[in-house]
Amino acid sequence: xxxxxxxxxxxxxxxxxxxxxxxxxxxxxxxxxxxxxxxxxxxxxxxxxxxxxxxxxxxxxxxxxxxxxxxxxxxxxxxxxxxxxxxxxxxxxxxxxxxxxxxxxxxxxxxxxxxxxxxxxxxxxxxxxxxxxxxxxxxxxxxxxxxxxxxxxxxxxxxxxxxxxxxxxxxxxxxxxxxxxxxxxxxxxxxxxxxxxxxxxxxxxxxxxxxxxxxxxxxxxxxxxxxxxxxxxxxxxxxxxxxxxxxxxxxxxxxxxxxxxxxxxxxxxxxxxxxxxxxxxxxxxxxxxxxxxxxxxxxxxxxxxxxxxxxxxxxxxxxxxxxxxxxxxxxxxxxxxxxxxxxxxxxxxxxxxxxxxxxxxxxxxxxxxxxxxxxxxxxxxxx
Amino acid sequence: xxxxxxxxxxxxxxxxxxxxxxxxxxxxxxxxxxxxxxxxxxxxxxxxxxxxxxxxxxxxxxxxxxxxxxxxxxxxxxxxxxxxxxxxxxxxxxxxxxxxx
Numbered sequence: 398x399x400x401x402x403x404x405x406x407x408x409x410x411x412x413x414x415x416x417x418x419x420x421x422x423x424x425x426x427x428x429x430x431x432x433x434x435x436x437x438x439x440x441x442x443x444x445x446x447x448x449x450x451x452x453x454x455x456x457x458x459x460x461x462x463x464x465x466x467x468x469x470x471x472x473x474x475x476x477x478x479x480x481x482x483x484x485x486x487x488x489x490x491x492x493x494x495x496x497x498x499x500x501x502x503x504x505x506x507x508x509x510x511x512x513x514x515x516x517x518x519x520x521x522x523x524x525x526x527x528x529x530x531x532x533x534x535x536x537x538x539x540x541x542x543x544x545x546x547x548x549x550x551x552x553x554x555x556x557x558x559x560x561x562x563x564x565x566x567x568x569x570x571x572x573x574x575x576x577x578x579x580x581x582x583x584x585x586x587x588x589x590x591x592x593x594x595x596x597x598x599x600x601x602x603x604x605x606x607x608x609x610x611x612x613x614x615x616x617x618x619x620x621x622x623x624x625x626x627x628x629x630x631x632x633x634x635x636x637x638x639x640x641x642x643x644x645x646x647x648x649x650x651x652x653x654x655x656x657x658x659x660x661x662x663x664x665x666x667x668x669x670x671x672x673x674x675x676x677x678x679x680x681x682x683x684x685x686x687x688x689x690x691x692x693x694x695x696x697x698x699x700x701x702x703x704x705x706x707x708x709x710x711x712x713x714x715x716x717x718x719x720x721x722x723x724x725x726x727x728x729x730x731x732x733x734x735x736x737x738x739x740x741x742x743x744x745x746x747x748x749x750x751x752x753x754x755x756x757x758x759x760x761x762x763x764x765x766x767x768x769x770x771x772x773x774x775x776x777x778x779x780x
Numbered sequence: 781x782x783x784x785x786x787x788x789x790x791x792x793x794x795x796x797x798x799x800x801x802x803x804x805x806x807x808x809x810x811x812x813x814x815x816x817x818x819x820x821x822x823x824x825x826x827x828x829x830x831x832x833x834x835x836x837x838x839x840x841x842x843x844x845x846x847x848x849x850x851x852x853x854x855x856x857x858x859x860x861x862x863x864x865x866x867x868x869x870x871x872x873x874x875x876x877x878x879x880x881x
Contacts, residue, residue: 468802523793634881636879638879648788674846675872679878685846689794721881737877740877750853
């Protein structure tokens, strides 16, 4: 868990717990339950981009300080919309954005049971693929008309990748790592050869070689293949922490966290697991299960847009997410003054392999084209 | 479709070309008529293929290695079929990575 520039977590926890209690009081819907989690707030996540506290069957989230409250309110309405029933976990009624004393936006949700990190065999890969397919099948225009709102926010997949690279750069130039474990700063010459610095160099090479549309650059969206004809509703930050069973404990799986939800190219939601698979941290079978379920459910909802080999479409975004994940790993490892773990090493190695591809980043940034159709069962296009 | 056991919705997905329904609640599986036999058939084919590496190509059905990019990890199947993935030594848990951005 990243802890950097988080405000006083205790005060935030108290504020969020207060919000839950106020909500219960206001709606006369007490769920007292047994003592324990019902009465003592439990911090589920505490990150710069959000702090999540559970109190009984309710979860309160303080969103990132720079979160756009108007966009968040719209994203909440999307999560509460009947078209998304069975896909996104709806917020607790009335589904509005509250303000904490420090100005941060906060929202209330029912508690759901997350994926167990210690039980890989139980990971709901089929449910994940099905939920993403159903999300992507929602027509943004129809949804917008039904909500009677302006344009929906943009999904933040590429933007988050860009942010991760910025965060890595900031971590590398930060004066001192963890405040508690103060260490003497390393001499600049030694710095250039640390594993972290080498990894950062590889991330930068991958990042620099990506086409602009993968780097969330202003104006990126060149003609032809770069903009999908019909933008879909996308999660924007899919990973295993975004799935819960609700109602707890045996309810169906639902997607949570709408902070990055919006319209965009659905390939970004698949690109992160694709990047894990390509890096070797996700077993082929798990990737296969996710992809099978996704394609099956997509076909049920009006067409499987993917050829048998999804990599022509996935390749560039998966490279971007490989860079993003490795950049996050560098930032965390530097901040915590620790070596990479095996998973992080695998992502850095994937960056090295991408950087070693002669075609990567060559020319006008359009190296990674996404042809509409390809012969199935073969390899990545290298043109 | 609702699960006959716990009433949670069932989700359809395809395994080796066979459509099966799995309950999102209790994770029970429902097979249509003949689907169990179809799965058994696929399993038999798979066992026959298992000892030597399965021939690559579009015809291979049961758990072929999924397509991978040119820069995929070397142990993965884009140079052919390597069967199951016993080589993931560090694959005991998930690692925090799969649970964060």
